[in-house]
Amino acid sequence: MAAKQKNTINKRTLKRVLTYIRPYWLHLVCSLLLTFVNVGLTLYVPILIGDSIDYIIGEGNVDFTALTQILFRFAIVVLCTALAQWFMNLFNNRITYCVVRDIRTEAFTHLQKLPVGYIDAHPYGDTISRIITDIDQFSDGLLMGFNQLFAGILTILGTLIFMLTINVKITIIVVVLTPLSLFIAAFIAKNTFNMFHRQSEARGSLTALIDEMVGNQKIVQAFAYEDEAEERFAELNHKLETCSLKAIFFSSLVNPCTRFVNSLVYAGVGIFGAISALQGHLSIGQLTKFLNYANQYTKPFNEISGVVTEFQNALASASRVFELIDEETFLPDAPNAVSLTDTKGQVELKQVYFSYTKEKPLIENFNLTVKPGQRIAIVGPTGCGKSTLINLLMRFYDINSGEIKVDQVSIYDVKRNNLRQNYGMVLQETWLKAGTIRENICYGKPDATDEEVIQAAKTAHAHSFIKRMPQKYDTVISEDGGNLSQGQKQLLCIARVLLSLPPMLILDEATSSIDTRTEIKIQKAFAHMMEGRTSFIVAHRLSTIKEADCILVMQDGHIIEQGTHEELLEKAGFYAQLYNSQFQVY
Numbered sequence: 001m002a003a004k005q006k007n008t009i010n011k012r013t014l015k016r017v018l019t020y021i022r023p024y025w026l027h028l029v030c031s032l033l034l035t036f037v038n039v040g041l042t043l044y045v046p047i048l049i050g051d052s053i054d055y056i057i058g059e060g061n062v063d064f065t066a067l068t069q070i071l072f073r074f075a076i077v078v079l080c081t082a083l084a085q086w087f088m089n090l091f092n093n094r095i096t097y098c099v100v101r102d103i104r105t106e107a108f109t110h111l112q113k114l115p116v117g118y119i120d121a122h123p124y125g126d127t128i129s130r131i132i133t134d135i136d137q138f139s140d141g142l143l144m145g146f147n148q149l150f151a152g153i154l155t156i157l158g159t160l161i162f163m164l165t166i167n168v169k170i171t172i173i174v175v176v177l178t179p180l181s182l183f184i185a186a187f188i189a190k191n192t193f194n195m196f197h198r199q200s201e202a203r204g205s206l207t208a209l210i211d212e213m214v215g216n217q218k219i220v221q222a223f224a225y226e227d228e229a230e231e232r233f234a235e236l237n238h239k240l241e242t243c244s245l246k247a248i249f250f251s252s253l254v255n256p257c258t259r260f261v262n263s264l265v266y267a268g269v270g271i272f273g274a275i276s277a278l279q280g281h282l283s284i285g286q287l288t289k290f291l292n293y294a295n296q297y298t299k300p301f302n303e304i305s306g307v308v309t310e311f312q313n314a315l316a317s318a319s320r321v322f323e324l325i326d327e328e329t330f331l332p333d334a335p336n337a338v339s340l341t342d343t344k345g346q347v348e349l350k351q352v353y354f355s356y357t358k359e360k361p362l363i364e365n366f367n368l369t370v371k372p373g374q375r376i377a378i379v380g381p382t383g384c385g386k387s388t389l390i391n392l393l394m395r396f397y398d399i400n401s402g403e404i405k406v407d408q409v410s411i412y413d414v415k416r417n418n419l420r421q422n423y424g425m426v427l428q429e430t431w432l433k434a435g436t437i438r439e440n441i442c443y444g445k446p447d448a449t450d451e452e453v454i455q456a457a458k459t460a461h462a463h464s465f466i467k468r469m470p471q472k473y474d475t476v477i478s479e480d481g482g483n484l485s486q487g488q489k490q491l492l493c494i495a496r497v498l499l500s501l502p503p504m505l506i507l508d509e510a511t512s513s514i515d516t517r518t519e520i521k522i523q524k525a526f527a528h529m530m531e532g533r534t535s536f537i538v539a540h541r542l543s544t545i546k547e548a549d550c551i552l553v554m555q556d557g558h559i560i561e562q563g564t565h566e567e568l569l570e571k572a573g574f575y576a577q578l579y580n581s582q583f584q585v586y
Helices: 003-054 064-113 116-121 124-166 168-215 217-222 226-252 254-278 284-325 386-393 416-421 437-444 450-459 463-467 486-500 516-530 565-571 574-583
Strands: 056-058 347-354 363-370 375-379 401-406 423-426 504-508 534-538 550-555 558-563
Touching (some): 064 284, 124 168, 168 284, 386 534, 423 486, 437 450, 450 463, 550 574, 558 565
Parallel strands (some): 375 534, 504 534
Antiparallel strands (some): 347 363
């Protein structure tokens, strides 16, 4: 990444971070005021120490009265400093974690608005890493910045003023040597941003692989892919190790390098201060003050240098989060978008064109008219566009050109959520959330009564196995129903749709994981459910769609045949070949 581009990203990212801090300006003001108090009291301590030393004139010549007063003031200053620092950290933590909460909330909310195409094109693990790990990295850098940056700058300015009041010449020595520390810190920080950015990307790739392997562990073991998985993990883990070592190595150089320069400053102050004390220009107490101030003056440079390098990591992580937030969302609902009421289920597609990529056309000049209550079956070879057509009907993807209407209203003039509420969808890939069986069935109708839930489960032939569960309908299932069989999960998904029973249905291989005996029962339930409802049925087992009002045969994004089961068999075309191939005896 070019230096100019990196600086631009840094400035843009920092500017956005400040917009998230703005709502908490009152906390920030309180933090700054407490920082002033904390630094002021800390700088007052060397004065008390120096004065107490000057009151120890010699053996048997000690002003105990003055020393007692100084020690009393010292105790009060230490107590006030501790309280100021405690409240300052309280405000800083409040600002940091509120900002992190706001960014994470916005990132997750934005994720819900991203088109399905983005989710399909990006590894899940990398997206998760941006919302969780990268934001955590950012919070660490931001918290360190609040805790040390402001206090460090004030300490440097304060110690300079106090040192100037004690001895100008020695102060000039300190100021002349200081830029060496700043130059070293700036040089190292400039080279760490790219390394931390690569570290974040490598961490995201590793998270994506782990998510992939854990989520598909059965497939991994079934195909004996463990060794290859370990090799991929080792490769990505090694890449993360390399990036992390480089980033941490360069960032860790800051502290020892700046400490070396600061030690030179302290030594210079000690030598010239001792010479001045011997010449009578400084008292021992003043020399003590100066040495304390020199130490306090150089200490913030170490802290600020550490903050700068840590902040590079924070900005690199924040930039990845903002990349997610800046991703283009799906098209918002039209200003005059309507909600469909009393939907009849007439669906019409006119001259529809769609492709996932410009280089590879898929659906071209697609035309279809579906009357209310019709059952439309969609068949064809893999990749012909069956599932794509379903995605377009649900507006998971937007068409490139053409028109799709429901009840004579363009779906782009209908509120997206309302459009989807008019469809009930059962997919081949089941999805259940972590929670009770009742909560999963009620997913689309949270206010459903117990009687409605049980009736939906009975219709879906899920009631019998639910009754055998430990807590019946209150049994908690793991994420994606991991403690249920694939068939049981699909029955629950069917019950979920049966409960809400919208005016239009989409069944995409809805009985693929169910045994033949149960499938016959489910088909009867579907037949009852589809009465009077427009239904789109995607099927590979052609025996399940004989009763469809119209069968669409698709190939390469086009309808090549359509008609009833008997009509298509009489044509002896592509559908007849598909149907006969499933029942052919070798």
